[in-house]
Amino acid sequence: MTTDASEPSLEEFYGPVLVEFPEDVQDLVLALFEGKYATTTELSDAIGVKAAKRAEQEDDS
Amino acid sequence: MKFLRLEVENFRPYVDEWSLDFSVDPQRPITLVFGKNGGGKTSLLTSLYWCLYGTLDLEEDKDKQNLVNDHAVMSSGTKAAPVTARVVLWVAKEINGTDQLFRLERKHLGWMEDNVHVESKGDFTVERITPPPSWGVGDPPSDAYHHSHADITSFTKAKETKDQVNLLLPKVLGEYFFYPGETLSFPFKNDRDSRGKMKTFLKEISGQNRFRHLIDSTDGAKQALSRKSDAEAKKEVATRGLQDQIDALDKKLEAVDDKLTILRGERAGVSSSFESVDNQLKQYEEFRDLIDAAKAAADEVEQAGAAVEKAEADLSRVVGSAYLHIAGSLFDRFVEVFHKKPYPNDVSEGLLKQLETSKTCLCGEPLTDSQLVEIKKGRAPGSDAVVTRMIQLHGKLHELRTADIDDVDRARTALDTAITVQKAKLEAHERAEQEIDDEGGKKHAALDAKKLQETRATYKSKLNEIDSEITNLTGRAEALKEERAEKEAEKTKRAPKGHRTVHHAKDIAVQVDALVEAIRLKQASVARGQLEQLVNDHYVVYRDDYRIHVDEGNDVRVYYADRGVEKPLADLSGSETALLTYAFAAAAARLLPQYQTLKKLLTTVPTFKEVEPIPLTVDAPFSNLGPSYKRKVVEILSAGFSQAVVFTEAVDLDVWASEANNIGAEYVIQHHGQLREERPEDKEFKWRGTTHVYVDDSDPDPEAKRSTIYKIES
Numbered sequence: 001m002t003t004d005a006s007e008p009s010l011e012e013f014y015g016p017v018l019v020e021f022p023e024d025v026q027d028l029v030l031a032l033f034e035g036k037y038a039t040t041t042e043l044s045d046a047i048g049v050k051a052a053k054r055a056e057q058e059d060d061s
Numbered sequence: 062m063k064f065l066r067l068e069v070e071n072f073r074p075y076v077d078e079w080s081l082d083f084s085v086d087p088q089r090p091i092t093l094v095f096g097k098n099g100g101g102k103t104s105l106l107t108s109l110y111w112c113l114y115g116t117l118d119l120e121e122d123k124d125k126q127n128l129v130n131d132h133a134v135m136s137s138g139t140k141a142a143p144v145t146a147r148v149v150l151w152v153a154k155e156i157n158g159t160d161q162l163f164r165l166e167r168k169h170l171g172w173m174e175d176n177v178h179v180e181s182k183g184d185f186t187v188e189r190i191t192p193p194p195s196w197g198v199g200d201p202p203s204d205a206y207h208h209s210h211a212d213i214t215s216f217t218k219a220k221e222t223k224d225q226v227n228l229l230l231p232k233v234l235g236e237y238f239f240y241p242g243e244t245l246s247f248p249f250k251n252d253r254d255s256r257g258k259m260k261t262f263l264k265e266i267s268g269q270n271r272f273r274h275l276i277d278s279t280d281g282a283k284q285a286l287s288r289k290s291d292a293e294a295k296k297e298v299a300t301r302g303l304q305d306q307i308d309a310l311d312k313k314l315e316a317v318d319d320k321l322t323i324l325r326g327e328r329a330g331v332s333s334s335f336e337s338v339d340n341q342l343k344q345y346e347e348f349r350d351l352i353d354a355a356k357a358a359a360d361e362v363e364q365a366g367a368a369v370e371k372a373e374a375d376l377s378r379v380v381g382s383a384y385l386h387i388a389g390s391l392f393d394r395f396v397e398v399f400h401k402k403p404y405p406n407d408v409s410e411g412l413l414k415q416l417e418t419s420k421t422c423l424c425g426e427p428l429t430d431s432q433l434v435e436i437k438k439g440r441a442p443g444s445d446a447v448v449t450r451m452i453q454l455h456g457k458l459h460e461l462r463t464a465d466i467d468d469v470d471r472a473r474t475a476l477d478t479a480i481t482v483q484k485a486k487l488e489a490h491e492r493a494e495q496e497i498d499d500e501g502g503k504k505h506a507a508l509d510a511k512k513l514q515e516t517r518a519t520y521k522s523k524l525n526e527i528d529s530e531i532t533n534l535t536g537r538a539e540a541l542k543e544e545r546a547e548k549e550a551e552k553t554k555r556a557p558k559g560h561r562t563v564h565h566a567k568d569i570a571v572q573v574d575a576l577v578e579a580i581r582l583k584q585a586s587v588a589r590g591q592l593e594q595l596v597n598d599h600y601v602v603y604r605d606d607y608r609i610h611v612d613e614g615n616d617v618r619v620y621y622a623d624r625g626v627e628k629p630l631a632d633l634s635g636s637e638t639a640l641l642t643y644a645f646a647a648a649a650a651r652l653l654p655q656y657q658t659l660k661k662l663l664t665t666v667p668t669f670k671e672v673e674p675i676p677l678t679v680d681a682p683f684s685n686l687g688p689s690y691k692r693k694v695v696e697i698l699s700a701g702f703s704q705a706v707v708f709t710e711a712v713d714l715d716v717w718a719s720e721a722n723n724i725g726a727e728y729v730i731q732h733h734g735q736l737r738e739e740r741p742e743d744k745e746f747k748w749r750g751t752t753h754v755y756v757d758d759s760d761p762d763p764e765a766k767r768s769t770i771y772k773i774e775s
Contacts, residue, residue: 021572021575021576022572024569025569025572025573025576026576028569028573029573029576029577029580032275032278032279032573032577033275037278039278040277040278040281040282040285043278043279043281043282043573044282044285044286044566044570047282047286047566047569047570047573048562048566050565050566050569051562051563051564051565051566051568051569052562052565054562054565054569055558055561055562055565058561059558
């Protein structure tokens with residue numbers, strides 16, 4: 001199976017699930033797929049870092 | 062991914078070091094290994110699998126098998142200096158656009174202790190080589206390995222080696238690409254176990270199992286952060302009241318959800334009863350149509366019968382006319398003789414008698430009694446009443462004579478037509494009656510339509526009732542959720558920064574969880590669709606009118622393409638199942654890289670590019686298939702996989718000879734020692750004009766098994 005022009009794009013394939021989520025959430029899921037977080041705690045910590053950033057941004061604005 | 066070279070030493074029947082180079086030519090991807098039953102074919106297949114994964118999962122009595130050659134262990138193995146069984150596998154795989162070379166070496170040790178053959182695990186090493194630019198797949202791998210510019214990384218720790226093997230072919234999928242032939246049911250038999258295994262395979266290839274740990278992980282994080290956020294909220298004075306309100310709302314929501322669940326269950330029950338009654342009614346109505354049709358057909362038969370009768374009457378009338386027409390000339394003569402003079406009494410007497418007997422005049426019309434009396438009256442000598450009558454008749458005859466004799470033909474044709482029509486109507490009626498029988502009409506005739514309609518109406522109103530209640534409750538749930546969201550927002554606004562962070566974290570965790578689940582569902586459905594398409598477009602032609610479909614539960618369904626009717630999988634023959642499995646494996650081999658590059662789901666790469674098929678290793682691929690199926694299997698092997706490594710017996714030589722243009726390398730296993738079931742016809746075979754001796758019977762030690770591998774040069 002080789003790539004050709006008739007092959008549908010990712011969005012055609014997978015629908016709009018990707019665009020409905022904020023970028024930092026997508027980053028987290030990508031890292032999760034890559035096996036970056038081996039345990040729930042590691043994942044929770046990573047989420048905590050993102051959350052702190054969001055809180056900071058809120059304060060700035 | 063391609064296998065390049067296999068080296069075995071002291072492994073099972075192989076003493077000393079033997080090697081085999083796999084064909085890497087994309088046009089001729091099949092590597093054939095001939096060998097007699099028990100000669101070492103399956104051991105080579107096992108050695109490939111064992112080298113990758115370190116287990117003998119493919120074999121039945123895996124715990125009872127020796128890995129180190131018994132002959133070698135008995136002659137020289139001691140605890141201090143054990144015999145080493147060694148399998149080296151060279152593999153090439155394109156990673157990020159460049160060919161990477163992998164050298165996998167797995168060892169096992171064997172020695173004699175108190176006259177018992179003992180074994181233990183040896184080392185496993187994976188070396189990853191970035192070859193010099195001058196090297197290409199197809200060149201001897203050792204050239205790249207020993208080249209001064211080769212970049213070699215060595216892995217020996219269990220986790221590292223496992224990661225490297227998973228890059229090539231994850232074990233969880235690997236087992237589906239090594240078919241050890243008839244010893245295991247998958248994929249050659251059409252039994253429950255094999256179908257179950259197919260289902261697991263589809264589940265795996267559609268990526269569903271791959272998400273299990275991700276989902277566990279995201280779900281765990283979601284719940285932990287949610288608990289933490291709630292606990293934080295309770296601790297703070299500013300938000301405690303709000304949190305209590307949120308908790309109360311949650312309880313209400315939960316109650317509404319519970320009720321909704323119950324209602325939905327109830328609805329499913331009522332809906333199924335409604336559908337059942339509705340179906341019965343539909344069948345009844347269909348049957349009623351049939352009855353109406355039969356009745357109409359009976360009416361038509363009756364009409365056709367009347368038409369036939371009329372045509373018959375018409376025919377007899379015109380035949381009568383024709384008869385008189387012919388008889389006319391005779392009467393002309395008669396009248397000519399008698400009408401001008403008294404005629405003899407005996408003639409009068411004879412005519413009268415005839416009239417009395419038939420009560421019919423000669424023109425065929427009936428005579429009334431009074432007419433007869435009239436005629437008798439005129440019987441006196443000299444009276445010419447009879448002659449008068451005959452003159453009248455003559456007038457009638459003259460009239461008739463002008464009628465066309467062709468009327469007879471027309472009437473006959475009309476009768477024929479009427480009879481044909483009647484026959485057709487009778488047949489139609491018979492068919493209509495038969496249809497009623499076929500449709501089980503008698504059974505449905507017993508149904509009480511009125512009662513069914515009443516029951517249906519009851520169920521319908523019950524359904525409407527439940528639906529309206531569900532709508533109400535759903536609305537209530539939405540309102541509760543809205544209220545809850547408002548309280549949450551207020552709580553976040555009032556909460557100190559620490560708690561807000563936890564709250565955000567919970568929110569992110571929920572989103573991560575939802576995204577992973579959404580991707581999982583999409584991935585599964587896309588993979589299923591692609592598998593279906595690949596199988597239907599490229600591989601399944603075992604019967605042209607079959608199409609396959611994989612449903613959400615990963616059950617394979619087979620349909621007659623033209624009718625859309627399902628054929629139960631259990632009705633497929635063993636051969637069809639075998640082809641189906643090959644077809645799925647071939648399609649899956651092409652989907653595998655996609656399975657391995659899921660991260661693309663989250664990137665902007667518009668199309669899947671890294672699509673590289675993988676090899677299939679199979680023992681006795683034909684296992685009881687018919688000739689056309691065998692050719693179909695070769696076609697799938699050569700087109701569906703990056704390579705096919707086939708272990709086969711000499712009995713299939715005719716097939717391989719006719720498919721020689723797909724074959725890139727052939728080897729023969731020569732066996733030394735006693736084999737079970739000596740078969741003279743297997744002793745030698747002809748291949749590309751050269752005769753190879755198949756069994757060497759000059760072995761000094763018939764009990765010990767030893768095998769050697771020789772390349773057959775074309």
